[in-house]
Amino acid sequence: MTTRQRISDEFTLIARHFAPLATEPGAFNLTDDAAVLTPPPGHQVVITSDCLVADVHFRAADDPADIAAKVLRVNLSDLAAMGATPSAYTLAAAFPPDIQEDWIAKFAAGLADDQARFAITLVGGDTVSTPGPLTLTVTAFGLVADGQAVRRSTANTGDTVYVSGTLGDAALGLRYLAGKIDGLDAESGTVLASRYLRPIPRLDLGIKAAAIVTAAIDISDGLIADLGHVCKASAVDATVEIEAVPLSPAALTALDLDPDIATIPLTGGDDYELLLCAEPGAAAAIAGLAEETGVPLTAIGTLRAGSGRVDAIDRAGKLLSFEKGGFRHF
């Protein structure tokens, strides 16, 4: 039972909950007009920004610490795809009128946990009120050695396409949380839900992959859609063998219960795994990378001359089609 609290004013909220997160000297304890970052010589700054809206990109009723983790990690996943080492972030939070200060305290504690986990620090941002839903924008900053950022547009014909971890878990987890997978055991459901609630940015993998791969992207919109982005940017076509797409035991259990959701691992999105492209000769290096990082890497297809098309084929070589390439934000 929580008592409705009167929310503190903006400056008190920042001083109480967010300033303790600003441990970088250039953040000036969030008391100045702006922060000052000092990139080390020979490095570039990698910048990414994601905006998450309650009940669009996360569930408003989720644990505030999970929401904090999610808004940070979806950005860290972009840095991972670029091969960048996370450094700092800004947070712009628009709070609805019914927000409680308790909620903000738990949200800030979630940020603090992830700051320690990923060696990043808050350097600035904004705190405003909105008559609409909670809206969180994180802009994250990473560092790469000059010219070493990994791109989407540099994949080549003949490359093998790899994905990290397993796909579909998060989208199935969201479905489970919505009560839409009849008969799924609680253990599998919990595993899948946690992949939705707390994506794991593949930072170590992304940074170490930079020297091996030709191109990378993180899978947020869905495998087919994100591979499509790589193909368009690199002016190649792709063939994906859907039987090769790695699935977790929990996902296999869920998919067995409902044949209608079989394509979720291909189109569901929210995976925040990495899709990596590498020359066939790099196969041993890719295997070594998986071993070194402890993150499974699975070859799921190949690239060929083309102009952005993605073909998914089944075991018999039959071409599948999708009504929708993946999750689109509009």
Next chain:
Amino acid sequence: MTTRQRISDEFTLIARHFAPLATEPGAFNLTDDAAVLTPPPGHQVVITSDCLVADVHFRAADDPADIAAKVLRVNLSDLAAMGATPSAYTLAAAFPPDIQEDWIAKFAAGLADDQARFAITLVGGDTVSTPGPLTLTVTAFGLVADGQAVRRSTANTGDTVYVSGTLGDAALGLRYLAGKIDGLDAESGTVLASRYLRPIPRLDLGIKAAAIVTAAIDISDGLIADLGHVCKASAVDATVEIEAVPLSPAALTALDLDPDIATIPLTGGDDYELLLCAEPGAAAAIAGLAEETGVPLTAIGTLRAGSGRVDAIDRAGKLLSFEKGGFRHF
């Protein structure tokens, strides 16, 4: 008469309206996971972020180009206060369901105009849908030579306090637009309204002031509140002579009509003028700075030993008190 358009999907919107704004090579035409910025050697990156919500921070019915100018310029004003040269920005836009693509096109055209005016370029961001009001977050990046950023916390006892331009115009303009200044002539009203709709970031002034002033802040929350921020951060008290606060002819006309709004220039906010602190010996340099930049600088008070208090005195030396230090976002 506009016909209701079907909005394009996220990727089409970005390609059509926002990618043309991404002229920096490291923005990769907004087709990658993140942007890569390359600060010149010997420079630091200054980062600021502001979140603006429709009908909280701007009027939803305003010209989209004005809204574009406002969300950029409130950030550029922060860079000006730090003495930083603007370089790039990210935009996270949460669009409500009834947004029309026409609106987005006009908004993007407004951004393009200001990009040319202020020599900045879009490098990334996010485009999402929201069931709530239009919510715009800009994170802006500027450059300063190593160690040259101007702070709030470095003002000294004995410093003179200056403000640029005139104060109160924007807050009076908002009041005029709301039909709340009875009898104000249209010409004065238009002048005041334009100060609200299109603030002018004092970039040239801020950059050139860096070598002269001890501290600076931009006036967004209101003179008394923002001077209070300087005083708290610098551990000094301030005395402001309210008769010295510079007012435009339009503001004087408005204030003559209604004695109840006399304190608006002190507390109204949204001015986006600079407050500068400088040693008494710098008076000639400050006068030269005003002449060089064409921006009037007016001495309005002094700093003394203390711990963050701001006293406003009238011509007779009588201390005034304020119910509210200025506009607060909560």
